[in-house]
Amino acid sequence: FLYARRYGGELLIRSEDTDVERSRREYEDEIMESLEWLGINWDEGLKVGGANGPYRQTERVDIYQKLVNDLLDRGLAYPCFCTEEELEEERKQLLEQGEIVRYRGRCRNLSEEERQARLAQGIKPAVRLQVPPGQVYVVEDLVRGNVVFESDTIGDFIIMKSDGLPTYNFAVVIDDHLMGITHVIRAEEHLSNTPRQLMVYEALGFTPPKFAHVSLILGKDRQKMSKRHGATSVSQYRQKGYLPEALVNFLALLGWNPEGEEEIFTLDEIIERFSLERVAKNPAVFDLDKLNYINQQYIKQKTISELKEALRPFIEASPYADRVQELGEDKYGWLVEGIRDYLVCLADVKENLSIFFDDPDYTQEAIEVLRQEGVGQVLDACQERLPESFTQFDETRKFLKTLVKETRLRPKMVYMPLRAAFTGRTRGLELPYLMSVWGPDECRRRLELARQQLPGQESGWGQRTVVD
Incomplete structure (x- = not known):
């Protein structure tokens, strides 16, 4: 989003929903609602439409199947009849031998008769791309520089599952090409997928886009973010009362380092300053304390x-x-x-x-304040001078200043006892706001409640002498 807005590009949103068990329409809706709440809009795709739809991969199966058939016809892909049990056995053997786990091409050289026999048995094959041996694939990453992969470490991989749905690495290549995607910016965990995608681009004769893989987000314990680190979805932070502009500000700073020491930016300011050159290669740490600080600043603004x-x-x-x-x-x-x-x-x-x-729940510290010498005189002075009402906020401030002046005490010697009596605490919200909201009658009631907390003081707060 930031890159597209910074350089005049367009952002497209589609649903990569071929993992049927993990894909639900309500998940799509939550993602789009969260993006809209954050102020992140898009130019094409789900909800807004466009010239390159449909935008759900499960609605594009005919497109994928046509290109799979083309690869099969050209001998660049082949049907694979291996069962899960056979693949697991191969994996165990490779591990025992200390080799890289990969598919070694068991079904690559099956004859046509062998393939037809398996089909006759009712076995539905997957389709694998034939990986060219001895090739080196270089991912020219805009964040990490050139990253080299050898094809011999990968093995033939599935591009179409036996249920007729494409795999991620196949479908995204076709979608990116047909939808005119020029830049793919995603998490570094997808870096290992990129050589497979380059092989698909090569087999189909497509020109690959530019890639940028940004760092993962870790918890404070340097482990991958999970539920044990707290809320993990935007909607959860929204429910907790985080502001969208604060969350965008915070997320932008995860892995991106703007020049200078400033940390509070509007979305427009982030877009204006953003560049991939200042995106860090190392994992970012999700610091909840920092998010809280940023959110608090936005609340104050x-x-x-x-x-x-x-x-x-x-x-x-x-x-x-x-x-x-x-x-x-x-x-x-x-x-x-x-x-x-x-x-x-x-x-x-x-x-x-x-x-x-709520009525005050007196802390021990507050009770100790109330029992100090001279406190009774302060509370009595307050109670006797309270007006009939506070119609303006400034009246409350003026009342407290006058009370300090007339008791001839330091402000702390007046405000602390009043706070303890009114709230049951020795620190917290400013008294003028509390008293203005309560009004004089509630202030009097709270003074009486405080009186009841001190056995032996029923007749008053010690001497009822008021300093005039």
């Missing part, structure tokens, strides 16, 4: 209005949906602004909402 809308689905899925709905838009905006810097993912809103709507 959003306007309150944008973030309010982005958070709604996650709030609606939380136990606090009705409580938020009751706030009204002004207080909802104060709430969102208050939690914005504490969100790593949008799904984190649920935990932050609990601070607003």
Whole structure:
């Protein structure tokens, strides 16, 4: 996608679905929906159509069969009747002899009578491409340079399975040629497939495209990414509340190193800077901490209005949906602004909402703060000075500044006891946002709840002297 957009090319999406057991339409739909959500669009193929359809390989079998027949007629391919058991036995023998595992051509030289006899037995053959012996194939890779393969290490390989469906290495060559593909950029695990594909290009008389094999993505343990490393699909990260622009930014940096130290890029900026010359050969490591950092930066960049809308689905899925709905838009905006810097993912809103709507669960640290000398005077001063309402956010800030001034205490000696009383914690969201969303009545209620946490203090917070 980045290469096509950077150099004015076109991106085509097709479904390589000849592995029937592992291919489902719902998988296709999820992939395309994820790409669209990420802002990655394509110019031709599934969903959008084009001049080179159909775009599912299972719908192109007649095309493949015609070219298989051509290879059979020219003696470049042959039917193979070997059973799975025979192939497994050959594999074991080669391993025991310390040789490279490959098909050694058992069916290559069968006579026509032998082939007809096997067909008469009801055996459905696969079709193998006859690999030319003693040849060297050079993959001119745009990332890795020239990579050399010897044909003698490969052996004749299947291009059409016995069920009549083509293999990946055969179908992609035909599709790439007929669809006018000029550049194939894919994972390095496909590098070993490339010499087989070059042999198919050669046999069919097609000109191969340019290849670029990018590094795999590993977990922090340097092992291939899997479910044990966490979410493995785009849809899972979407459900967790990662932003599409953050995920694109992060994925682009996996194996690609732009110049400079900057890490936050818009999609347009990535496209403008992208080149295969700066794609690394070594595997990239999926660092969840880095993704979280990037996602958090994008959340902070959003306007309150944008973030309010982005958070709604996650709030609606939380136990606090009705409580938020009751706030009204002004207080909802104060709430969102208050939690914005504490969100790593949008799904984190649920935990932050609990601070607003659940009764305090006092930590031992908070209780120790509340029992410090002079705290009672601070809480009493707050309770007695609370107004009837906070109609503007700035009123809450002004109230707290006035409270600090009138108690003649350092700000920390006022804010820490209030935080402990209101939230049951000694750190967290800024008090003005909490108090503005709650309003004075809820602030008073929470002060009373804090009072109940201290046996022996029913008559008040020690002396009820207020400093005027």
